Amino acid sequence: MWNRTYSYNFETGKSVYFHTYDYVVFGITLGLSASIGLFYAIKDRKKKSENEFLLAGRNMSVFPVALSLMSSFISAVTLLGTPAEMYRYNTMYWFIVFGFLISVILSNTIYIPVFYNLGITSVFEYIYLRFGTLVRVIACILYMIMMLIYMAIVLYGPSLALNAVTGISLWGSMIAVCAVCTLYTALGGMKAVVWTDTIQVLIMFSGMLILLIFGCKKLEGLDVAWRVADENDRIKFFILNPDPSERHSVWNMIVGGGFIWTGVYGINQAQVQRAVSFSSLSKAKLSLWVNLVCIVSILSLVCLVGVVMFAYYSTCDPVLAGIVTKSDQLIPLFAMDVVGDWHGLPGLVISCIFSGSLSTVSSGFNAISAIILKDFVLVCAPNMPTGTRTIISKLIVLLAGGVCLAVAYVMSQLTSSILTATITIYGLLGGPLLGVFTLGMLFPWANKWGGLFGLLSSLAVNCWIGFGAFINKVVVTPTSPVTTEGCRLNLTTIETISNITTTSIQKQEDYLIIYKMSYIWFTGLGLLVCVVFGLIVSFITGATDPKKINPGLICPIFDEVLPCLPKKTRKRLHFGVRHEDFVKFSKDNPKTIEIGGGYDRTLYIAENTDKIPHDAIRGFPKHFENSDYNTRL
Incomplete structure (x- = not known):
């Protein structure tokens, strides 16, 4: 000692x-x-908006x-x-700094561009x-x-x-x-x-x-x-233990931690x-990279x-x-x-x-x-x-x-x-939320029923596992040993410490093995369940036609990660989504200011704007059903 x-x-x-x-x-x-x-x-008292x-x-x-x-x-x-x-x-938790890196990459590639280009204030407008x-x-x-x-x-x-x-x-x-x-x-x-x-x-x-x-x-x-x-x-x-019940490992810190912080940086209001x-948008992306340097610095200092x-x-x-x-x-x-x-x-x-x-x-x-x-x-x-x-x-x-x-x-x-x-709370509730945004942005076939049942099923699974672990008082990983042998305290205190040290706690293990899953995986699990169930329900109830969806609602993921591919190949990987028809939000574009954000140019008719609901121009699917202007597509 x-x-x-x-x-x-x-x-x-x-x-x-x-x-x-x-x-x-x-x-x-x-x-x-x-x-x-x-x-x-006081400074902005005249700015009322x-x-x-x-x-x-x-x-x-x-x-x-x-x-x-x-x-x-x-x-x-x-x-x-x-x-x-x-x-x-x-110190294994320190490895989550690599999860931060994953989250910034995903946020800058998928989520932030969609939100910014749509010109929305609340993520739930999406x-x-x-x-x-x-x-x-x-x-x-x-x-x-x-x-x-x-x-x-x-x-x-x-x-x-x-x-x-x-x-x-x-x-x-x-x-x-x-x-x-x-x-x-x-x-x-x-x-x-x-x-x-x-x-x-x-x-x-x-x-x-x-x-x-x-x-x-x-x-x-x-x-x-x-x-x-x-x-x-x-x-x-x-x-390096790949067991999902391992409290902290290289794998769950990088992958699971990446999902957790993507839920923070990518879709948190x-x-x-x-x-x-x-x-x-370039400044928005840059701010996340600057933030990454700062957050790694403060976390390392705290560790x-x-x-x-x-x-x-x-x-x-x-x-x-x-x-x-x-x-x-x-x-x-x-x-x-x-x-x-x-x-x-x-x-x-x-x-x-x-x-x-x-x-x-x-x-x-x-x-x-x-x-x-x-x-x-x-x-x-x-x-x-x-x-x-x-x-x-x-x-x-x-x-x-x-x-x-x-x-x-x-x-x-x-x-x-x-x-x-x-x-844990972020995983239980944030996982389903990350899942429904991911379902919407990466899978153009998802429909409203897929979004609804994907969100609810993900929430149900996460809460079942989370509350099950809580009720059964599941101990995934015991704490590392500590000692009081070097305490310079009075005899009464030392005697009390001795009694505490020798107390044994019986672990209860008559619970489902899934309850032992590390809390780090809750967000990733919620994301997976939402996407899988959401797609299954969407195809059962009638998948959305990618050609009829506002392209601004879908992330052109292959354009972002594989820009070196030939243009024709990348267009095929759009799966029918008309990304070339989307007009991105800009402070300098009066039309996007008037409409309230980015819009689908196919539905924007300058002389008849008042006849088309703004939600239709922004791309809300219900306006495509039984509509006269649907034929313009």
Whole structure:
């Protein structure tokens, strides 16, 4: 066992609560976020359009949006959960950076071009154009449930951890974060969210870097931390076991992780809304590549912090010693141990964690506002004045803040790791959503019944496996060993630790083997089930004729991945889809502005535009049935 030369605060009995300077730093962080929202509310007070509020006028710069993309889903869950993952298991999760690469490639090739060229604000407008109203409503509801649960975890998890370690009020911190998010999102819209996210990314980097530097200083070097972690089986990068029940392996981190993050970067409203806020598609794609560099950097930094944190507590596990109750509380404890004597630095580190919450929750509020406005309100009142639309968008943000707090109260019974819980929820609900978008964009034969039954069957299978594993308390992979042999505590505490250590837990194994599937595969499974069932039902009920579908709704995948093929060959691989007839959305094309997005030029008759519903021009299939202008094809 490694002989440490330092003592923990819980061994010396030293107070770990915030100093006045820490509260000042923490307050400045929240105040800065709120002031950005106020600034844009004043600056853009004469711009009343919902396009300005939700998409920042489609005129954002690449770098801030790239940072905003990263911060939206590198949340407090990542900052607390990833180091805890390194601590409890090993470094195999670090391999998900290759999943990030896969997701950016897929998003830039398939999903983002379709959304951008259609000129839509809500991704579920695509579902309406492709599969109709019923599938759109179900998909919207699933997405909002997923985001509200996710935001509740992002609010509750960090607040609970900080309350246990630093004494910060649990519900006080949650209400403060939610109120600040609601304020600057409602006041400043997309611009406020993006620029606040940019500031918060810098705070996140600073906080994690401080922990890494001071932690290495305590251990006398990163090499020492790495050696200690390696000696305790924490350094693992090449687990090649193809078994789907393997919690983390090279295969599920790259493939399964790629699907998870494609669901985030490719079809998640919070991310797509940023991607379509650019003046060109090339800038949208570039922002994802810039974001990839940033997200790999922050994840690597956080993983290194986890390795150092394990080495720091390698002789005395605070969870087993009863100092904290969950591994998600280790980062705040570690922060108070290594920088507690430097007044103000603990406040910066804790601000780093809450910055992760702020960026994620504000992005969620903005996304939900866009969905409710575009997919529900304007469907019922399409002629609503522009100013009224903006006011309703802001009211929706305020309402979402209240609902999020209510869901957080329900989620207060959460018992698993916040990282695992978050990815599991994303897999259960995000997999079917990724599946229905993939079915629509890559398979022109899919019809509305295929979209409906594909989505519902995928959801049913995922929930069956997910809830089955939860109810049966399935343990896929036990945590790596920890020890309390090096604890310098009083006799009573040591006796308690001894009793805890010798307690054995009987594993229950009378459950279906499929329940042992790693949570990383849920998104990929949902995608597969949706596509397979969707195609089967589509062909049974009458597949869509590719010649009669708006080509903008289908991704010309072979043109993207095999541009070297002869033109005639690539056209045959269009399977009848008339990609050459699609006019892409552009800010500089007045027709696309008038219609509201990209359109099928075959159905656009300049002198008779008023006689053809805009949905028909955009390509909604029902208008092709029993229609006079269908013969123009």
